[in-house]
Amino acid sequence: MRRLLIILLLSIIILPYSFAQETSSSRLSKVVIDPGHGGDKPGAKGKRSLEKDINLAVSLKLGELIKNHLPEVKVVYTRTKDVDVDLIKRSQLANREKADIFISIHCNAAKNPSACGTETFVMGLAKSQANIEAAKKENADILTEANYAENYDGFDPNSPESNIFFALYQNSYLEQSLSLADKMQKHYTSNTKLFDRGVKQAPYLVLYKTSVPAVLTEIGFISNEREEKYLNTEKGQYEIAASIFQAILNYKAKMEGRKITTPSIAELIPQKVIRDEQERIKKEEEERKIKEEQDRIALEKQKEIAAQQKEKEAKETDSIESKEGTNGVVYRVQVFVDKEKLSKEDSRLKELEEVWIYNDNKMWKYTSGYFNNFNQANQYRNILKDKGYKDAFVVIFHKNKRISLEKAKELEEQFNK
Ligand SMILES: [Zn+2]
Structure with a gap:
């Protein structure tokens, strides 16, 4: 705990210097994309899918958009397959690569099945217990990592004190991280029907050791049936990835002090994906109609049988x-x-x-x-x-x-x- 306090104090002392690092000569040339969880750590579980798979699918689409539309920006992934990577290794990769931004992609989950929407976190002062609780779930992955106490400065996800102290820690790039998070939420809201839960601060371990501007984004609730379905469609995944891409582009333009035209969502999503989605909706509609007709016929039949039965009984009485x-x-x-x-x-x-x-x-x-x-x-x-x-x-x-x-x-x- 004492070690944690020292780190906290140091971070508060170091904080003012960090703002000097953003100069007009800055270039955004490298992005680290971190698909949350993986391997034997599935993250949150939906009715028909696992968080780790959605995180990876959206991350790969984001990387693809960057490669196609911003070829001067290098993309580094913490994982490209269904494998488990320690949280500490994810932030170490971002630091070692001297990434300009680090984006960790996750899905939310809640006991209440109607909980919905997107939210983006930066490492910082958690304003509510709910935000600490949200981070606790994602942080629980470290419990199976070797030397987790040592790697995360004595942090214990199960200790309330640890969570409260930890929540006081602030990333050196808070302002930049907040700026990127804001842009992501703005684009999610204009490109998708997902509810905007806003930008928040909470003690996420994957952000804690990342010494570059870093965000952790929750792209919807896997525990919400409608959102889980959406997050499993190609179109949904592209809409999320394209929103993050647009945010990176806006962030890059601001950082580099120049104008970059933002491609529209229609320009970013492959035509085939849109066509397939339209086809899927059409098919679903047809299936719904067939089902309705079948139900109607079945009901008619039932009514007919009931009427026949009644008639038969009446005849028996008369007979x-x-x-x-x-x-x-x-x-x-x-x-x-x-x-x-x-x-x-x-x-x-x-x-x-x-x-x-x-x-x-x-x-x-x-x-x-x-x-x-x-x-x-x-x-x-x-x-x-x-x-x-x-x-x-x-x-x-x-x-x-x-x-x-x-x-x-x-x-x-x-x-x-
Ligand atoms: Zn997660």
């Missing part, structure tokens, strides 16, 4: 011949009700004659016998009661609709007139 009196009124004896429709062999139906079923209020109601006057029906009810159908009672129908005794009498009177 037991309805016998009416000459005046259209029929008297029956209701014996029981049931939620389920019983099979004809059900033991409860065995003793009954002339069974007629009707559905009322989602219940199946079982009746027995048919008579054209109340007294006959009532006599039959008494017989059924003796047989054990204790709840039996007379029900009266007119044109298959249940009616009251009063209504039945009224109809009979009308008929007899």
